[in-house]
Amino acid sequence: MSIEVDVGGLKLGSPMIGASGLWGFGDEYADLIDLTRFGAIVTKTITARPREGNAPPRVVDLGYGLINSIGLENPGIDRFVGETLAAIDVPCDIIVSIGGETVGDYASVASRLAGEGGVAALEVNISCPNVAKGGIAFGRDPEATAAVMRAVRAETDLPLIAKLPPLPGCVEEVARAAEAEGADALAVSNTLPAMSIDIESGRPRLGGRTGGLSGPALKPVALFLVHRLAAVVGVPLIGVGGIETSADAIEYILAGATAFEVGSVVFKWLNAPSDIVMGLEEYMARKGYGSIEDFRGRAQL
Amino acid sequence: MKYCTRAAVSRNERIAESFYLMELDVGRMASDSSPGQFVHLRSLTPGWPFLRRPFSIYSSDGEGSIEIVYKVVGKATSLMSGVTPGDTLDVMGPLGTSFAPAASTTRVVAVGGGMGVPPLVFFCRKYADALDEVHLLVGAKTTAEIVVPIGLVVEGVKVTYYTEDGSKGARGLVTEGLRPALDAAGEGRVEVMACGPRDMLAETAGAARERGLRCRVSVEEVMACGVGACLSCAVPRAGGGYLHACKDGPVLDGDAVDWERWTGE
Numbered sequence: 001m002s003i004e005v006d007v008g009g010l011k012l013g014s015p016m017i018g019a020s021g022l023w024g025f026g027d028e029y030a031d032l033i034d035l036t037r038f039g040a041i042v043t044k045t046i047t048a049r050p051r052e053g054n055a056p057p058r059v060v061d062l063g064y065g066l067i068n069s070i071g072l073e074n075p076g077i078d079r080f081v082g083e084t085l086a087a088i089d090v091p092c093d094i095i096v097s098i099g100g101e102t103v104g105d106y107a108s109v110a111s112r113l114a115g116e117g118g119v120a121a122l123e124v125n126i127s128c129p130n131v132a133k134g135g136i137a138f139g140r141d142p143e144a145t146a147a148v149m150r151a152v153r154a155e156t157d158l159p160l161i162a163k164l165p166p167l168p169g170c171v172e173e174v175a176r177a178a179e180a181e182g183a184d185a186l187a188v189s190n191t192l193p194a195m196s197i198d199i200e201s202g203r204p205r206l207g208g209r210t211g212g213l214s215g216p217a218l219k220p221v222a223l224f225l226v227h228r229l230a231a232v233v234g235v236p237l238i239g240v241g242g243i244e245t246s247a248d249a250i251e252y253i254l255a256g257a258t259a260f261e262v263g264s265v266v267f268k269w270l271n272a273p274s275d276i277v278m279g280l281e282e283y284m285a286r287k288g289y290g291s292i293e294d295f296r297g298r299a300q301l
Numbered sequence: 302m303k304y305c306t307r308a309a310v311s312r313n314e315r316i317a318e319s320f321y322l323m324e325l326d327v328g329r330m331a332s333d334s335s336p337g338q339f340v341h342l343r344s345l346t347p348g349w350p351f352l353r354r355p356f357s358i359y360s361s362d363g364e365g366s367i368e369i370v371y372k373v374v375g376k377a378t379s380l381m382s383g384v385t386p387g388d389t390l391d392v393m394g395p396l397g398t399s400f401a402p403a404a405s406t407t408r409v410v411a412v413g414g415g416m417g418v419p420p421l422v423f424f425c426r427k428y429a430d431a432l433d434e435v436h437l438l439v440g441a442k443t444t445a446e447i448v449v450p451i452g453l454v455v456e457g458v459k460v461t462y463y464t465e466d467g468s469k470g471a472r473g474l475v476t477e478g479l480r481p482a483l484d485a486a487g488e489g490r491v492e493v494m495a496c497g498p499r500d501m502l503a504e505t506a507g508a509a510r511e512r513g514l515r516c517r518v519s520v521e522e523v524m525a526c527g528v529g530a531c532l533s534c535a536v537p538r539a540g541g542g543y544l545h546a547c548k549d550g551p552v553l554d555g556d557a558v559d560w561e562r563w564t565g566e
Contacts, residue, residue: 024530028548031303032393032528044532052542057523059533061352063376066525073532073543207535215351267352267525268343269391270305 001284003277005039005292007236007259008184010121010159012039012093015292016249016277019240019263020045020097020123020163021070025084033270037277039259040093043080045125047098048105050076054130055207060196065215065242066264067194069130069208072099077112085118093120095161098152101133103144107151114156122158124148124183126174127165127190129212136193139165142177153182161238163187166221172232179233187238187261188229189222214264216242223255230256230300244272246279253292254299303528304330308342308392311366313384319373320448321382322359327367330394334361335401336424337496337519337552340369340394341527346380354378355524355547357496358395359419359449360426367394370419370448396527398552400424400494400517407433407489410482412505414440414475414497418449420519421496425455433489434459436482440475440497444468476504483512493555495519503564506555516555522546537562 005015018041023029025043035041053073060067075084080096088094096119100106106124113119126148128135138144149162162178164171166189175186191212196205204210219242226239239252240261249260265272289295304327312324327340341353354377356369373382384390400420402409409432413421418439429435436459441447443466461478462470471478475497483491491512495505496519509516524534529548536544537559544553 022526022531024528024532028526028528028530032305053532053535055537056535056543057533058535059352059523059525059531061350061523063350066351068525068531068533070532073535264351267531270393 001281001290003281003284003292005258007238008159008161010185012259014039014277015253015259016273017095017238017259017261018042019261020125021068022263022266025080025088027089033266034274036091037274038092040095040120041090042095042097042123042261044074045072045097045099045128046074046077046080046109047072047100048077048108050074050079057205057207060205060211062196065213065217066267067196067206067211067213068191069206069211071130071208072128077109081112081116085116088118094118095121095123097123097125097163099125099128099134103147103151105134106148107155110152110155114158119158121161122152122156123161123163123187124152125163125190127163129165129191129193129210130208136165139174139190140167140170142170142173145174146177146181149178149181149183159184161185161187163190165190166192166218166225166241168225171225172228175229175233179235183235185236185238186229186233187240188225189241192218192221214242216244218242219248223251226252226257227255227299230297243276246276246283249276249280250283253296256297256300258292258296302333303393303396304328305391305393306330307389310384310386310388310390312386316370317448318445320370320446321373322368322370323381323384324366324368325390325392326365327392327394328365330392331361331365331367332363334358334367334395335399336427337400337420338395338397339551340367340392341396341524342390342392344380344384344390348376349380350377352525353393353527355527357420357519358423360423370416372416393527397547398550400519400552402428402432402492403515405490406492406515408486408491409435410486410491410493411435411437412475412479412493412495412497412501413437414501415442415446417495417497417519421494422449422455424494425458429455429458434486436461436486438463438475438478438482440501442466474501476501479505479508483508483514492516499564503560506558506560509555517552518555518558519551520546520553520558521551
C-alpha cells in the first residue's frame with residue numbers, strides 16, 4: 001500500500017499538505033509537530049513588498065469555526081528569499097504561497113522564486129478575503145484569474161497550484177480559466193468571506209472588520225466544490241477546508257481530491273495531522289486499497 | 302524547548318470569587334518555565350471553543366509541576382473551573398519571552414493589575430533574593446479580587462496595595478502609586494516590570510520612559526497558534542508594523558509598543 005500521490009507533477013510521499021497560514025514561514029512548530037507524515041507544507045503568502053497585516057484583533061473563535069483577518073502579513077519576497085527560505089529545515093516539501101495586488105506583483109514574486117532551490121511548487125493565492133486589493137478580487141473573476149495564472153506560468157516551470165475561493169456560482173469558470181492558463185492543480189478552497197459583530201459595542205469583532213471562515217463549518221461547502229470541480233476540470237484537486245479527522249480527508253478523496261490540506265485543526269490538536277494519516281492508512285488497509293487513486297472520486301460514480 | 306503534553310490536574314481550587322488556582326503535572330515543561338512565560342491549553346471536555354487559551358505561569362516547582370491562576374470569564378474558563386483532580390488537559394508550553402532583570406539591575410518596581418499579578422509574584426519568587434529591592438504594586442477592583450496572598454509567598458518584597466473601592470490599601474488605580482514608587486526607588490539601576498490591563502501598561506511604559514528606565518511589559522492579544530506561526534496576536538510596534546504577543550512577547554520592551562495605536566484600537 002502506498003499513499004504517495006502525483007499532484008500535477010508535484011510528487012508527494014503523503015497526500016497531506018499543511019495549509020498556508022498555519023506554518024508561518026517554516027519551522028515555528030519544529031519542537032512540537034512531526035512533519036514527516038506531511039507531503040508538503042505551504043508557507044504563508046509572500047508578496048512583492050512587505051505587508052504589515054491588519055489591525056488586531058485578527059481572529060474570532062466561533063466554537064464551530066474560526067474567522068481570521070491576518071491580512072497577509074509577510075516580510076516580502078526579498079527578505080523571504082534572502083533570510084527565511086534558506087533557513088527552513090523541514091522533512092517534507094515546501095510549497096510557497098504567493099500573492100499580490102496586481103498581476104505584475106504575482107509575476108515578480110514567481111520570477112524571484114523560479115531560480116531558488118528548495119521550492120517544490122507555488123500555490124497562487126487568488127482567494128484571500130482579507131486584503132483591500134487583489135486576493136479574492138482575482139479569484140472570483142475568470143478573466144483576472146486567467147491573467148494572473150498566465151503571468152505566473154510565464155515566469156516559472158514549477159508546478160502551479162491555484163487556490164480558489166469557496167464561491168459557488170463563479171468557481172467553475174474560475175477553475176476552467178486557471179486550468180487553461182497553466183495551473184497544474186487546484187486547491188479548493190480558501191476561507192469563506194465572513195464576519196462577526198459584538199452586539200454590545202455594535203462593532204465588528206475583527207480589526208479588519210471582515211475575515212475568512214475556516215474550520216469544520218467550511219468543510220461541507222468545500223467538499224461540495226471539490227465534487228463539482230472534479231467533473232469540470234482535468235487537473236488534480238487538493239481538498240482544503242475543515243479537515244479534522246481521517247474521515248474528513250477520505251471524504252475529500254472520495255469526492256475527487258488527489259491530496260488534501262490541513263489547517264485550523266492544528267490550533268486544536270498538534271497530533272491531529274499524524275492521526276489523520278494513520279487513520280487514512282487504516283481505512284485503505286481495511287478497504288483493500290493499494291493507492292489513493294484506487295478510491296479517489298468514487299463518490300462521483 | 303517547547304512541549305505539548307497531556308497534563309494531569311492535581312489541584313483546581315477556587316481561591317476568590319470567580320478566581321481559581323490550578324496545579325498541573327506537566328513533566329519536563331516545568332523546569333524550562335520562567336516568569337512571564339505562558340502555557341496554551343485546552344480541555345478534552347466537549348463544548349470547549351475552537352482555540353486553546355493562554356495562561357501565564359504562576360509558579361513552577363522546577364521538577365514537574367506548574368500552577369496557573371485564572372478568572373472565569375467565558376466558556377473555556379467556565380469549563381476549566383469544573384475540572385477535578387485526575388482529569389487531564391492538553392498543555393503546550395512554556396511559550397514566549399520572560400521577565401528577567403538586566404544584569405546591571407539592582408532594584409525593580411513591579412506593577413500588577415488584576416490577573417496581571419500572578420506572573421509578577423513568580424518573578425519576585427525567582428529574582429527577589431538576587432536584587433537589592435523589589436517593590437510590588439498590586440492593583441485590583443476590590444479586596445476580593447486580590448487573588449494571590451502575596452505576603453505569604455514572597456518574603457523580602459515590599460508590597461503596596463491599591464483597590465478601586467478602597468477596601469484594601471490606597472483607594473484608586475495602581476498607576477497612581479507608580480511615579481512615587483519610582484521616585485522612592487532611589488539609588489541603583491532601577492527597572493520596571495508590568496503586567497495587567499492595556500491602559501495600565503501604557504501608563505507604566507510612559508512613566509519609565511520619562512525617567513529613562515528599562516521597562517518590560519507583558520501583553521495580551523487574542524491568540525491562535527501560540528508559537529508565532531499564524532500571526533494572529535498582533536500588537537502595534539513602535540515605528541510601524543506589528544509584534545506578536547506569543548513569540549516576540551508576551552514580555553516586551555515598553556518602548557517597542559506603539560501605545561497610541563494599541564490603546565486607540
